[in-house]
Amino acid sequence: MQTKHFFSEPNHLVLTALHSLTITNPSVAFDPENKIVFRRPDGSSSKVSVISGGGSGHEPAFAGYVGKGLLTASVAGTIFASPSAEQVRKAVMECVNTDKGVLILIVNYTGDVLNFGMAAEMAKAAGIPIEFLAIGDDVGVGRKKGGKVGRRGIGGSVLVLKIAGALAELGASLEDVYRIARLTTTNLVSLGSSLDRVHIPGHEFSELSPGESVPADEVEVGMGIHNEPGSHRMKSTTLDELIRTMLLQLLDPTDQDRAYITHETEDSFVLLINNLGGLSTLELCGITNEVFIRLVRDYNITPVRTIQGTFLSSLNGLGFSISLLKLANTGLGPGRSMLELLDAPAEAVGWAAPIRMSTWANSSDIPVVLKKTKMAEEQPSNLKVDSALLKKTVSAGLKRLMDTEPLVTRFDTILGDGDCGVGLKRGAEAVLKLLEQTNLPDDMVVVMSKIAGVVENNMDGTSGAIYSIFLNSLVQGLRQQDAGSTSVVTSQKWAAALNYSLSALGKYTPAQIGDRTLLDALAPFCMVLMETHDVRAAVKAAREGTEATKYMKASLGRSVYVGGEEEWLGKVPDPGAYGLCEFLVGLAEAI
Structure with missing residues (x-):
């Protein structure tokens, strides 16, 4: 669990985060006293006002969805705590236009239901047309455990906000906006999973409830957005097994505890993959791909829209949620289908679905035929080599390099990012495979071209x-x-060719002897070979250059940023120089 934060005072963090929305979206205003973010009056005709909100820590929900085409206002509480009824009342009665009515849309959590519901009743008593809906889309807690409380509201609720907000923007009545929000909710299922729980900034670790962390070899299936437990934990599972389990909970029609939607062949679905806050975009993209593939393969569902991003987070939660919305007929005619409302533009910083409807309409599964570019074949030369001797010497150098990979990796872990040894070994293995499986010609230029x-x-x-x-x-x-x-390729010709190659390399890297790079081994080898035409003397120079790197301060590469020189200076050579030197030693010993 990540317990380090840049902010140590949670209330200040919430206020400054909410205020930032006025910087990133000039159409919104902020009432810091009541933590209300709302749309500035723009002089347009009145529309149904859609208000949401809840505890902070779920960004960009909910304040990040305030803007044209989405929410009219949002009311925030402290982290994971509902705002008060008075805050919500002020949002309804003082911050938005109420002429055509107000729809309050929240996720289904007890504190939010009570406080937003109380404010709705106060507004209704004041004569304001108002409707209230608590969105429940989670299947992690089934009917039995959910009881009278019903389904929790998690990531899929954002789709309800988007559809209702877009419909309100078109001037629909309060009755229709409320009805379509309910229709969307009844056709929506979501499920989250997380590798760990989350930590609230400014709180001591011990302040969390018992069982603070999920064990390293387990994943919580169905974890809620406030650290609530899910249906169960899976131990030592693969992503494929996890996704299979999650989709089964979402779509199994025989599961009486969780079967909230049916699935027929003609049904169309929207897929939402939501980051709980702590996953890298790279990993989230991989998850999206795996979910999509299994939906098509196992359930014959090809989503008509796939939306991915961070929409409703749990601070820096190390997990994701899958939401499936079955598209239902709104009965409102052209331009007002669920899909069209989802595709409608929105000026809200939290809504990240930039692909236009026309682009989706023109989508195709037909493979793109790539242009075929044929590289010119290497022309033969008159430079001959003993292919058996070449294979013997180069193979010896490669094997010595492969054997030294753990030590190179250790050096690079101290001084860099730890990938140097693995990269060198991977290249050495590939070249060795070429040498062992190919009948090498005696043309040195052709052979070297293949190795390159x-x-x-x-x-x-x-x-x-x-x-x-x-x-x-x-x-x-x-x-x-x-x-x-x-x-025949002599040592003199090798020396001249190596000198040419060293000069060419200088066009693309400023590295010189003394910069603590592999050039500290390569350059001395090439120069001494040019001077003496003696391979062993050149290897000796490479070894001395490598040894010298132990006492150098790095001028290039990641080592520049690594501190603690007093610990490794005089002890650890440059990993790249060391690896090259070992290859050259192995090569020379086999001659």
Whole structure:
């Protein structure tokens, strides 16, 4: 559980977060005393005002949905606590137009129901036309456990807000806006899962209820948005197993405790994948893809809309929710279907569904035929090599490099991001596979071109780029040594080609000897080989250069940002230089 925050005073955090909405959306105003965010009067004809709200900590819900095409106002409480009835009353009676009536839409939690409901009754007593709806979409707690309270309101409730807000923007009556909000809710199911509970800024860890954290090897299925437990925990599960379990709870028609919607072949669905706040966008995208695939495969449901993002969070909750809305006929005619209302534009910073209806209408599953670009084949050269000797020496160097991967990884974990050893090993394994499975020609240029291609396709990161540039340049450097008649690649020709490649590399990296990079091993090797034509002398220079990196302060790469030099200075060499040096040592020993 993440317990570190930039804000230590939760009330100040709520106020400053709400105020930020006036900075990011000039159409809204903020009443800090009552924590009300509301739309500024714009002179347009009166419409049904749609008001929502609840405890803070669910951002962008609910204040982030105030804006044209969505909510008219939102009332916030403190973190995970309902606002008071007086706050809500002021929002209804002082902040919005009530001529055509007011619809209060909240998620179904007891404190919100009581306080917003009390305010609704006060407004009704004052003669304001008003309707009230508590949205319940969660299936994590079934009918038996939910009892009279009913379903909790979680991520899918945002779809109800969007549809009701869009309909109100079109000038619909209070009766119709309320009816369609209810219709949407009855056709909506959601379920969340989380790897851990969340921590409230400014609270001591011990202030949480017992069982503060979910064990590392478990996931809570059906966790609520206020740390409430779900239906059960799954132990040591895969994402595929989790999604299968979640979709079964959402769509199993035989589950009498949770079957809130039916599913027929002709039904159309909208899929919403909601981030509970703590997942990376990368992981959320992967989850969306896996849910979509299983819906199509197991339930024959191809969603007509797939919406992904952070819509109703649980602070920095390490989880997500799946919502499915079965589209029902609104009976309101063209332009007012559920799908059209979802697609309608909204000027609210929290609504993130930018794909237009026309783009969805033109969607296609037909594979895109890519242009075929054929790379020119490497032209043969007259530079010959003993392919058996080449395979023996290079393989020895590669195997030595692979053996030293744990040590390179350890060095890079201390000084960088820990990926150098794995990247070098992956490239070495790919080249070794090429050497072992291919009948190598005796043309050195062709062989080196094949090796460069393998490295380019199998090594990523900074090291992969450097080696790819160097090896591709080496191909050109060797070709320059082709005198037009058949000749053997000598150490002199290798030295000249390596020197050419080193110069070419200098166009793309400012790294020089002394910058604590792999150049501290590579450059001495190339230069001494050029001077002496002695491979072992060149390897000795590379080893000395690598050793020297232990005492250098990094000038390039991630090591620049790593502190604690007093702990590793004089002890840890540059990982890239060390890995290269080990390859060169292995190669030289096999000659």
